[in-house]
Amino acid sequence: MAAEKTGDVRTAYLDGRSIAALARDHGVSRDAIRTAVADLMPDYNAIAQEDAPAPELPxxxxxxxxxxxxxxxxxxxxxxxxxxxxxxxxxxxxxxxxxxxxxxxxxxxxxxxxxxxxxxxxxxxxxxxxxx
Known part of the structure; x- marks a missing residue:
């Protein structure tokens, strides 16, 4: 998603627009919208994600x-x-x-x-x- 659109998407999300509606309006995938507003989502915990070490895969x-x-x-x-x-x-x-x-x-x-x-x-x- 273009950087200039990110601010509009974040504002609209805070105003109550759904992720699906934002994706339709801006012509991007829902995942792109989720990425743009990830820190605004209720289950986001930035501190835990930054401090947690990456899991070692077998x-x-x-x-x-x-x-x-x-x-x-x-x-x-x-x-x-x-x-x-x-x-x-x-x-x-x-x-x-x-x-x-x-x-x-x-x-x-x-x-x-x-x-x-x-x-x-x-x-x-x-x-x-x-x-x-």
């Missing part, structure tokens, strides 16, 4: 099986343990991968608990066949 990450085994053997918080328990095992090659869906905070906690795995546990890669 993220899906793949974790190598060795790391998942290491974490399962350690003492975890309930949220971390639940994320590991709800993970989906994905087979791939010789090992496995655990696909975990959790909020980024839980992933960060799991990452902080991880220690580098030493490379002595694996078998070195060798060629299957040698050509002469």
């Amino acid at each position: 993220v899906t990450l793949d974790m190598p099986g060795k790391v998942a085994d290491f974490l399962r053997a350690s003492d975890l918080e309930p949220a971390e343990q639940a994320a590991l328990d709800q993970g989906v095992t994905v087979r791939g090659g010789q090992g496995y991968t655990l696909r975990i869906t959790a909020v980024p905070g839980v992933h960060r906690q799991l990452l902080a608990r991880c220690q580098p795995l030493d490379g002595g546990q694996g078998v070195p890669a060798e060629r299957n066949a040698r050509r002469e």
Whole structure:
């Protein structure tokens, strides 16, 4: 909505005009009118919206099986343990991968608990066949 129309819309809304009528009169959507008069609506709480942190949405990450085994053997918080328990095992090659869906905070906690795995546990890669 154009900035010069916003003042007229706000005044009309305060005078009791409905959002649908304002949208028809100005040729815009109802959502555009709601956006223009959002702070005038009864359920608007500007302070709560500005101070509230944005919610963290769940993220899906793949974790190598060795790391998942290491974490399962350690003492975890309930949220971390639940994320590991709800993970989906994905087979791939010789090992496995655990696909975990959790909020980024839980992933960060799991990452902080991880220690580098030493490379002595694996078998070195060798060629299957040698050509002469």
